[in-house]
Amino acid sequence: MFTKEIQQGVFVHVLPTQQFATTHIAVNFTQQLNKKTLNERVLAGNMLETASKKYDSQTKLTQVLNEMMGAAFGVEVFKIGQLHTIRLQLNLVHDSFVTTGKSLLNEGFDFLNEVINAPMGNFDEGFTPVIFDRQKEVALDEIAGLKEDKPFYALRQALDTYYGPSIQATPAFGSAKGLANVTAQTAWQIWQESVAKDRIDIVVVGDVDQVQVTQLAQMMKFTARDNALSAYYHQPLLPRVNQIKVVDDVVQARLVLGYALPAAADEYFIATVFNGIFGSLANSRLLLNVREKSGLVYGISSDYNPYTDLLLVEAGVDQANLSLTVKKVNAELQRLQQVLVPAEELTIAKELIKNTYTMTLDQPLYLADRVYNQQLLQRIMSDDDYLRRIDAVTATQIRDFAQKATWQLHYEMVGGIADEQ
Amino acid sequence: MSNKTHNFLPTEHHMTLDNGLRVHLLPRPEFHQIVGVVGVDYGARDNSFVQNDQLVTQPAGIAHFVEHRLFAQPDHDAFTRLSELGAMANAFTTHSRTSYYVSTGVDNWAPLQELLTFTQEPYFDLPSVQREQEIITQEIDMYEDDINSRIYRMILSRLYPNDPLGADIAGTAASVHQITPEQLNLAFEAFYQPQNMDVVITGAFDEQKMLAFIKQTPAGQRKSQQTVTKITPKRQPIVTDTLEVALPVSRNKVVLGQRWELDFNTLARRDILKMAIVGSLAIDLVFGDFSPTYMTWYNDGLIDDNFSAEFDAERQFAYVTIVAETAEPEEVVEKVSAVLTGLVSEVDKLQTSFELVKNGMLSRLINKLNELEEIAIRFEGQTFDEATLQDEIATVQALNFADMLAILKTIPASSIASIIIRSDMIELC
Numbered sequence: 001m002f003t004k005e006i007q008q009g010v011f012v013h014v015l016p017t018q019q020f021a022t023t024h025i026a027v028n029f030t031q032q033l034n035k036k037t038l039n040e041r042v043l044a045g046n047m048l049e050t051a052s053k054k055y056d057s058q059t060k061l062t063q064v065l066n067e068m069m070g071a072a073f074g075v076e077v078f079k080i081g082q083l084h085t086i087r088l089q090l091n092l093v094h095d096s097f098v099t100t101g102k103s104l105l106n107e108g109f110d111f112l113n114e115v116i117n118a119p120m121g122n123f124d125e126g127f128t129p130v131i132f133d134r135q136k137e138v139a140l141d142e143i144a145g146l147k148e149d150k151p152f153y154a155l156r157q158a159l160d161t162y163y164g165p166s167i168q169a170t171p172a173f174g175s176a177k178g179l180a181n182v183t184a185q186t187a188w189q190i191w192q193e194s195v196a197k198d199r200i201d202i203v204v205v206g207d208v209d210q211v212q213v214t215q216l217a218q219m220m221k222f223t224a225r226d227n228a229l230s231a232y233y234h235q236p237l238l239p240r241v242n243q244i245k246v247v248d249d250v251v252q253a254r255l256v257l258g259y260a261l262p263a264a265a266d267e268y269f270i271a272t273v274f275n276g277i278f279g280s281l282a283n284s285r286l287l288l289n290v291r292e293k294s295g296l297v298y299g300i301s302s303d304y305n306p307y308t309d310l311l312l313v314e315a316g317v318d319q320a321n322l323s324l325t326v327k328k329v330n331a332e333l334q335r336l337q338q339v340l341v342p343a344e345e346l347t348i349a350k351e352l353i354k355n356t357y358t359m360t361l362d363q364p365l366y367l368a369d370r371v372y373n374q375q376l377l378q379r380i381m382s383d384d385d386y387l388r389r390i391d392a393v394t395a396t397q398i399r400d401f402a403q404k405a406t407w408q409l410h411y412e413m414v415g416g417i418a419d420e421q
Numbered sequence: 422m423s424n425k426t427h428n429f430l431p432t433e434h435h436m437t438l439d440n441g442l443r444v445h446l447l448p449r450p451e452f453h454q455i456v457g458v459v460g461v462d463y464g465a466r467d468n469s470f471v472q473n474d475q476l477v478t479q480p481a482g483i484a485h486f487v488e489h490r491l492f493a494q495p496d497h498d499a500f501t502r503l504s505e506l507g508a509m510a511n512a513f514t515t516h517s518r519t520s521y522y523v524s525t526g527v528d529n530w531a532p533l534q535e536l537l538t539f540t541q542e543p544y545f546d547l548p549s550v551q552r553e554q555e556i557i558t559q560e561i562d563m564y565e566d567d568i569n570s571r572i573y574r575m576i577l578s579r580l581y582p583n584d585p586l587g588a589d590i591a592g593t594a595a596s597v598h599q600i601t602p603e604q605l606n607l608a609f610e611a612f613y614q615p616q617n618m619d620v621v622i623t624g625a626f627d628e629q630k631m632l633a634f635i636k637q638t639p640a641g642q643r644k645s646q647q648t649v650t651k652i653t654p655k656r657q658p659i660v661t662d663t664l665e666v667a668l669p670v671s672r673n674k675v676v677l678g679q680r681w682e683l684d685f686n687t688l689a690r691r692d693i694l695k696m697a698i699v700g701s702l703a704i705d706l707v708f709g710d711f712s713p714t715y716m717t718w719y720n721d722g723l724i725d726d727n728f729s730a731e732f733d734a735e736r737q738f739a740y741v742t743i744v745a746e747t748a749e750p751e752e753v754v755e756k757v758s759a760v761l762t763g764l765v766s767e768v769d770k771l772q773t774s775f776e777l778v779k780n781g782m783l784s785r786l787i788n789k790l791n792e793l794e795e796i797a798i799r800f801e802g803q804t805f806d807e808a809t810l811q812d813e814i815a816t817v818q819a820l821n822f823a824d825m826l827a828i829l830k831t832i833p834a835s836s837i838a839s840i841i842i843r844s845d846m847i848e849l850c
Contacts, residue, residue: 019451021429021790058719062710066777070784093787094429138726141746144671145727148568249669251562283504295552298559316563351507358526359509361453364791 008224023206029198039178040190049075081231081307109216126188158256158411247416258409275304340395441616447623455624456793463612464517465590482592499539508532517736537638545602579838667845680835690806697734711774
């Protein structure tokens with residue numbers, strides 16, 4: 001791994017490897033989650049993905065990518081706790097597949113430079129209105145379409161309920177109301193500000209030379225910036241469990257339970273093993289006891305976010321079994337709070353987690369994402385370190401950690417005629 | 422090409438063991454994992470077959486049911502065991518194949534031993550079969566709630582009337598409740614024979630040792646028995662009237678389908694592979710950013726990013742499906758149908774974009790070289806004469822526009838089936 005801060009707040013990270021048939025480049029723009037910029041950033045990202053000054057139509061942009069031996073380009077937005085990131089990703093095939101004798105790395109950086117520093121539009125008008133309006137329409141349609149994905153929609157409603165008025169409730173891809181208010185000018189301004197002020201992490205994974213990558217990154221002429229970022233979000237405990245029941249057009253009911261579960265920085269590994277045993281691994285207690293043994297649900301899993309202190313359980317369940325499922329889930333949590341996990345179960349869970357980690361070593365996107373995360377959050381560690389620290393987690397630590405969980409949210413989506421909203 | 426490509430494109434080995442089991446070793450050095458797949462040439466469409474001159478018809482969803490219950494062993498559950506051994510495991514059933522796969526660390530071959538054991542030794546007991554009926558019924562309900570999978574089945578049932586292709590792979594609540602341990606054993610004996618299976622291993626391993634290892638497992642040791650003859654349902658004419666339905670979608674959807682009548686019984690399988698590649702390329706060309714017709718639809722707002730066009734080919738069937746969201750369903754049906762019907766001449770207009778679209782396809786395939794699961798699961802056994810991802814890449818690399826057009830002209834395509842799905846959602850304010 002090679003890391004260099006080429007300007008204050010602008011980093012280049014290179015992971016040289018000959019394992020892959022591709023080269024993966026990610027440029028990450030990170031800032032603190034902010035109501036005033038989030039929706040603008042979403043639409044700016046969509047604009048960058050669609051066209052630039054030089055590649056001034058979707059067809060031209062697609063053409064230049066296909067000329068680069070079918071390079072894949074995409075822009076995504078996501079949250080890590082209280083941070084919001086716009087990530088531009090460019091995926092190139094290895095130079096040995098190139099029939100023209102050119103180096104795709106040079107062309108790739110030229111392309112990214114164009115897209116980032118010369119978007120389509122100008123200072124007065126903002127992003128070119130015709131394309132912007134179309135992209136805004138598409139983004140709003142997409143948000144409306146999410147209602148059809150019932151498990152996802154149920155989860156979104158549950159999170160809205162849990163976070164209430166906090167910005168944390170807004171998904172990384174924005175809200176219908178927020179997006180509707182964005183104009184071509186505001187999206188343009190916020191993008192220019194992001195380029196000037198965000199922390200930037202350029203990550204490259206592939207058969208590349210770090211000196212060459214650094215030179216290419218410097219060509220983008222990012223200036224120095226100063227920003228202290230904090231990913232952590234905490235909210236005060238509610239006095240009682242927040243209960244909500246929604247009627248929607250479903251055959252199978254959806255259940256989402258939420259628990260506040262704060263983790264100290266050194267508890268990350270304990271939290272990972274705890275969540276694995278509880279509900280995220282293929283042989284988790286929720287799967288084995290609530291699904292396999294009781295046959296109560298079709299799917300059930302837990303998810304833990306160490307940056308927001310939130311432990312979630314999601315299930316697809318027959319409506320008649322809802323209350324029994326809630327009881328069973330809480331009983332499983334209580335068992336983890338009271339009884340030490342048996343040695344054999346603990347060992348198996350650790351093996352699975354380590355195996356999952358090892359699998360990601362074969363995936364360039366994960367590798368690039370991990371480099372970004374570790375660098376951004378200052379949790380830098382080697383693969384051996386990670387595996388060793390998973391191994392070091394004890395049953396007592398898991399029990400003590402589980403005891404900190406407080407039930408906060410009980411969401412149900414049941415069948416019937418959809419509510420008017 | 423330089424030597425460096427050797428890392429991505431190492432030599433692959435295919436062999437048949439004495440008991441008829443086909444073994445495919447696809448090495449990928451430098452990886453941290455091994456992926457093993459047992460693929461059975463048996464899917465949801467194969468519920469009728471001839472055994473000892475007798476026609477046997479089994480309940481819909483039986484192949485998928487076998488897949489779910491095969492993990493059960495007399496003294497343990499193979500899925501749990503695989504997790505305990507530190508491996509990831511999964512299984513899935515399509516209309517033409519059933520696949521079981523595990524992913525494990527390079528030094529941990531015990532999960533491969535388990536895979537090559539439990540897939541050969543069924544244990545179907547009544548209480549767990551009855552419980553599984555309920556689990557699968559829930560799964561069917563879940564697919565019922567998924568509008569996209571519903572409309573996909575709808576278009577297939579228009580393209581293939583009276584054919585299991587148009588039904589849920591998992592069956593129906595009624596059909597899964599007809600499934601008994603005896604039915605499951607019958608299906609297993611009929612299709613889970615060594616000569617009807619492929620073992621694919623990819624990742625980092627020593628090939629000689631791996632071959633010796635496979636030979637000593639139950640999959641390598643098991644004696645083969647007589648197999649059955651699969652019956653491919655007779656093709657019925659396509660239902661060409663546009664079907665209109667109301668569903669809870671936020672925007673109107675349009676679905677179109679076209680059957681490609683590739684003759685799997687007479688054509689060489691690698692030629693069929695080439696035709697499938699040509700089919701996908703043609704679809705990418707005419708329904709992509711380089712087609713002026715398509716871009717006019719997009720820019721006029723007739724269609725949006727939720728437009729997808731796909732070409733699928735599996736054992737004994739091949740078809741195109743198109744899904745779009747639109748405010749003008751009739752217009753989309755008419756315009757897309759016209760392009761599909763005149764595909765050869767539409768493609769002929771786009772010669773200058775051929776290399777670009779080919780690059781796009783090549784790049785997507787090259788990316789899959791990084792994914793062991795993709796390398797293993799894409800493998801379709803005899804359907805394409807043991808073609809691997811490497812063979813697919815080579816086939817695309819060798820293809821030029823003239824070849825493509827010539828091949829396209831030889832393929833008989835059907836008329837068009839279509840569905841319009843109108844929103845029945847309450848207007849939201």
